[in-house]
Amino acid sequence: MRYHSTRGQAPVLDFEGAMLAGLARDGGLYLPQAVPQMTRDDIAALQGLPYEEAALRVMRPFTDLPETRLAEMIAAAYAGFGHAARAPLVQIAPDGWLLELFHGPTLAFKDFAMQLIGQLFQDVMRRRGERITIVGATSGDTGSAAIEAFRGLEGVECFILYPHGRVSEVQRRQMTTPSEGNVHALAVDGDFDDCQAAVKAMFNDHAFRDRVGLTAVNSINWARVLAQVVYYFTAAAALGAPGRAIGFTVPTGNFGDILAGDVARRMGLPIDRLVVATNRNDILHRTLTTGAHRKEGVVPTASPSMDIEVSSNFERALFMAYDGDASAIAQLMDELARDGGFTVSQGALQALRETFASGRASEEETAETIRRVFADTGEVLCPHTAVGVKVASEQPHRGPMVTLATAHPAKFPDAVEAATGLRPALPERMADLYLRSERVTEVANDVGALKSLILERLP
Numbered sequence: 001m002r003y004h005s006t007r008g009q010a011p012v013l014d015f016e017g018a019m020l021a022g023l024a025r026d027g028g029l030y031l032p033q034a035v036p037q038m039t040r041d042d043i044a045a046l047q048g049l050p051y052e053e054a055a056l057r058v059m060r061p062f063t064d065l066p067e068t069r070l071a072e073m074i075a076a077a078y079a080g081f082g083h084a085a086r087a088p089l090v091q092i093a094p095d096g097w098l099l100e101l102f103h104g105p106t107l108a109f110k111d112f113a114m115q116l117i118g119q120l121f122q123d124v125m126r127r128r129g130e131r132i133t134i135v136g137a138t139s140g141d142t143g144s145a146a147i148e149a150f151r152g153l154e155g156v157e158c159f160i161l162y163p164h165g166r167v168s169e170v171q172r173r174q175m176t177t178p179s180e181g182n183v184h185a186l187a188v189d190g191d192f193d194d195c196q197a198a199v200k201a202m203f204n205d206h207a208f209r210d211r212v213g214l215t216a217v218n219s220i221n222w223a224r225v226l227a228q229v230v231y232y233f234t235a236a237a238a239l240g241a242p243g244r245a246i247g248f249t250v251p252t253g254n255f256g257d258i259l260a261g262d263v264a265r266r267m268g269l270p271i272d273r274l275v276v277a278t279n280r281n282d283i284l285h286r287t288l289t290t291g292a293h294r295k296e297g298v299v300p301t302a303s304p305s306m307d308i309e310v311s312s313n314f315e316r317a318l319f320m321a322y323d324g325d326a327s328a329i330a331q332l333m334d335e336l337a338r339d340g341g342f343t344v345s346q347g348a349l350q351a352l353r354e355t356f357a358s359g360r361a362s363e364e365e366t367a368e369t370i371r372r373v374f375a376d377t378g379e380v381l382c383p384h385t386a387v388g389v390k391v392a393s394e395q396p397h398r399g400p401m402v403t404l405a406t407a408h409p410a411k412f413p414d415a416v417e418a419a420t421g422l423r424p425a426l427p428e429r430m431a432d433l434y435l436r437s438e439r440v441t442e443v444a445n446d447v448g449a450l451k452s453l454i455l456e457r458l459p
């Protein structure tokens with residue numbers, strides 16, 4: 001399988017190369033040149049399989065890895081999950097389902113990809129004998145999942161930039177309490193978009209990138225998206241695909257999770273509605289509604305992991321909507337950086353609308369959804385999931401609609417308690433999280449200073 005960049009000026013790479021590169025050298029994102037297909041029989045055969053076996057069948061055609069080696073890594077990645085199904089479905093209405101993606105070690109959907117990437121990186125490093133430096137940006141969940149996956153690993157230094165004061169206390173403590181010296185939590189004086197821009201600036205400084213062996217664990221890395229494709233297949237097969245089409249609603253920020261749904265559909269999965277659900281930071285909903293993609297400034301919400309305006313993976317969706325016209329994408333991304341926005345062409349907007357529906361939830365609607373679902377079903381939603389459930393409830397859709405439950409409610413206890421009166425408890429294994437001592441470095445939103453700090457900390 002070969003991977004090319006959305007901006008057309010970077011080398012075409014194999015799976016391992018694209019994974020290690022993270023961001024392409026022209027600033028673009030890697031995508032497979034062709035999407036492997038799953039037939040109706042292939043999809044039907046997934047019903048009832050262990051998650052790990054389904055993951056192998058879905059991901060294998062995208063990689064160049066020997067089947068047994070990939071199977072071992074998948075097994076190791078999901079062994080620590082707290083649910084035998086890994087991604088169980090829970091029914092909350094006659095046609096309404098939650099896909100619980102929070103049974104991994106850090107209680108958010110990020111563990112699905114991050115635990116696997118941890119295995120994949122170790123495999124490459126063992127074979128090549130190289131060291132790597134991970135620099136990631138987080139609005140809370142990617143960072144904790146990355147730190148969990150890479151803490152204590154020989155040959156890896158992991159730096160995570162998070163927006164100071166804008167993540168939940170549980171998210172912060174998950175990043176700041178691990179004591180291993182190779183993981184570094186950096187609280188940046190800015191928002192998530194500032195953190196992500198700093199990471200991309202480091203990748204675009206090729207001398208720095210090559211000097212430190214920089215690699216990415218955000219969903220700019222294709223391997224992240226790929227691992228997230230799997231649960232669309234397992235959920236849809238469990239609900240009767242390919243015999244019937246399934247809808248998915250996805251709480252969206254950096255657009256990685258919903259893009260994985262689009263990839264699943266392009267592979268042949270019958271998804272009849274794929275819905276982008278945004279909080280008040282609704283640039284994606286506005287874009288799909290009007291065609292104007294324009295930043296307005298991020299506002300903090302009760303679903304902080306989705307407080308994002310520069311949504312990295314939207315670039316991949318645009319590339320597909322512009323029929324692979326890399327120079328058009330490079331131009332749009334220049335406009336975004338220079339003018340704070342761009343207008344999508346009519347043809348591309350139509351293609352985007354044929355692929356994605358969208359909706360938004362206000363803060364009041366999010367809280368009311370947490371309250372109502374708890375009262376009606378006893379299910380406790382995290383605020384991100386509640387955004388999804390609210391938007392899903394407004395869709396003109398017949399048949400099963402699955403909302404991705406992206407985080408455990410205990411990661412956001414204040415919002416949940418305010419809506420339900422109930423303070424969700426952390427799982428037993430994390431019960432002492434509030435007692436552990438924290439280790440964090442506060443840093444200015446300054447790429448030069450961040451690069452110096454990283455160089456100082458490297459062994």
Ligand SMILES: Cc1ncc(COP(=O)(O)O)c(C=O)c1O
Nearest residue numbers: 141252253254255256257305406
């Ligand atoms: C809990 C939670 N829900 C939803 C999202 C949005 O996912 P994505 O950034 O892939 O759109 C995130 C952050 O990525 C998250 O942490």
Ligand SMILES: N[C@@H](CCOP(=O)(O)O)C(=O)O
Nearest residue numbers: 138139140141142218219254
């Ligand atoms: N919500 C994310 C933001 C980064 O998204 P990613 O999927 O690109 O890593 C977070 O929790 O950090």
